[in-house]
Amino acid sequence: MTKTSKRSIMLIDMQSFYASVEKANFPEYKNKPLVVAGDPERRSGIILAACPLAKKFGVTTAEALWQALKKCPDLVIIRPHMEQYIKVSMQITSILETYSDLVESYSIDELFIDCSGSLHLFGNSITEMAKLIQTRIMSETGVYARAGIGENKVIAKLCCDMIAKKNANGIFYLKKDELDQHIWNNPIRDMWGIGSRMEKHLLKLGIRTIGDLANTPIKRLSKWGVNGQVIWRVANGIDDSPVTPSTHSQQKVIGNGMTLPKDYREAWEVEVVLLDLCSQICRRTREKGLMGSVVSMGLSGADWDNPTGFSRQMKLSDPTNVTVDVFSAIKKLFYAHWDRMPVRRLSVAISNLTSADTYQLTMFDDFEKKRAVDKVMDDIKDRFGEVSILRASSLTSAGQAKDRNSKIGGHYK
Numbered sequence: 001m002t003k004t005s006k007r008s009i010m011l012i013d014m015q016s017f018y019a020s021v022e023k024a025n026f027p028e029y030k031n032k033p034l035v036v037a038g039d040p041e042r043r044s045g046i047i048l049a050a051c052p053l054a055k056k057f058g059v060t061t062a063e064a065l066w067q068a069l070k071k072c073p074d075l076v077i078i079r080p081h082m083e084q085y086i087k088v089s090m091q092i093t094s095i096l097e098t099y100s101d102l103v104e105s106y107s108i109d110e111l112f113i114d115c116s117g118s119l120h121l122f123g124n125s126i127t128e129m130a131k132l133i134q135t136r137i138m139s140e141t142g143v144y145a146r147a148g149i150g151e152n153k154v155i156a157k158l159c160c161d162m163i164a165k166k167n168a169n170g171i172f173y174l175k176k177d178e179l180d181q182h183i184w185n186n187p188i189r190d191m192w193g194i195g196s197r198m199e200k201h202l203l204k205l206g207i208r209t210i211g212d213l214a215n216t217p218i219k220r221l222s223k224w225g226v227n228g229q230v231i232w233r234v235a236n237g238i239d240d241s242p243v244t245p246s247t248h249s250q251q252k253v254i255g256n257g258m259t260l261p262k263d264y265r266e267a268w269e270v271e272v273v274l275l276d277l278c279s280q281i282c283r284r285t286r287e288k289g290l291m292g293s294v295v296s297m298g299l300s301g302a303d304w305d306n307p308t309g310f311s312r313q314m315k316l317s318d319p320t321n322v323t324v325d326v327f328s329a330i331k332k333l334f335y336a337h338w339d340r341m342p343v344r345r346l347s348v349a350i351s352n353l354t355s356a357d358t359y360q361l362t363m364f365d366d367f368e369k370k371r372a373v374d375k376v377m378d379d380i381k382d383r384f385g386e387v388s389i390l391r392a393s394s395l396t397s398a399g400q401a402k403d404r405n406s407k408i409g410g411h412y413k
Contacts, residue, residue: 009114009153009156011148013110014146015144015146017085020142020144033056034054038080096133099113102114104244104245112153147171147172149171149172150175159174159182161190162183179214193231205220253351254351255347258273258400260273267334273346278348281326286378292319293352293354297312310339324370326348
């Protein structure tokens with residue numbers, strides 16, 4: 001393919017992904033309004049996904065479950081099964097990889113696929129190829145996929161969000177010179193990348209539609225720097241970025257955070273959770289064969305009207321992935337900046353990552369012994385599970401390691 005030839009790129013999007021996976025697992029709910037939500041037993045929590053039947057009653061993602069039940073008392077409510085959703089997402093990725101070696105995950109339910117080099121192998125047109133992919137995903141996973149098609153990722157995304165999702169067959173091919181016909185008349189808030197704050201700024205400039213933005217001299221948007229250029233390019237369907245399978249593989253930081261089940265007021269309670277978090281990020285760092293030379297932590301309270309907390313980082317003398325060394329640095333940050341107010345959320349991260357193949361030895365530290373301890377714990381966890389061996393502090397009333405192990409992304413597996 002020459003540099004001047006147009007690419008053929010799809011954005012494959014799964015309709016109501018979590019809800020679709022649940023309906024595939026429970027066929028008896030096929031014709032019933034279904035939502036995936038936080039706590040079905042207590043009838044509380046937030047709607048994470050709503051099937052099309054539920055949406056017809058006005059149920060929306062991110063609204064409170066009790067509000068959804070007022071709109072549709074007969075809702076089928078299922079708690080999230082994150083492990084299953086991840087598994088199905090990986091299955092869909094594998095399906096797409098049989099059509100092209102250029103597949104890039106944009107989110108758990110959206111993937112870009114560059115079909116430029118393989119289009120001739122699957123059907124007579126790009127839309128025919130999209131239909132083949134759509135049919136196969138439905139056949140193998142029970143999930144309905146939509147496909148926005150364009151010559152670059154931006155056009156494919158705009159096409160999927162604004163046209164394909166509303167099409168009867170869930171597929172649309174948008175040419176760049178047809179943006180004015182299909183995209184530009186939409187309100188500016190509908191455009192990918194425009195939040196409520198940016199919308200307000202643009203409305204003050206008289207920019208009400210995507211077409212208004214596309215036709216605005218780029219100098220008028222210079223007050224927003226690079227972001228102004230980005231939204232102008234999106235509105236005009238300009239994007240040279242490739243579909244890159246390794247986009248998310250070059251990790252720059254490894255971190256973990258959690259919201260505590262209640263306010264922690266004692267220092268020892270906070271230390272217990274910090275040690276659990278340090279153990280997790282250091283284990284992940286070792287699994288990837290990396291070390292880090294900068295550690296950071298964040299802390300916040302539960303009162304949103306009177307926010308408390310801090311976010312700080314520290315440069316280490318040498319890169320490490322040893323749990324006790326990282327925890328020692330995190331403790332210094334904690335005691336140096338904690339204002340003694342109640343704590344509701346904690347986060348820990350390690351960055352400035354380098355290969356763990358080479359490291360500095362010192363005569364005045366038991367580095368090798370500490371590495372050996374971590375290795376033994378890693379081996380036991382690899383063989384028997386994450387909570388098969390824990391530090392004693394994790395078993396106290398403040399410990400959260402067991403509860404965290406039963407969750408993915410804050411939701412139970």
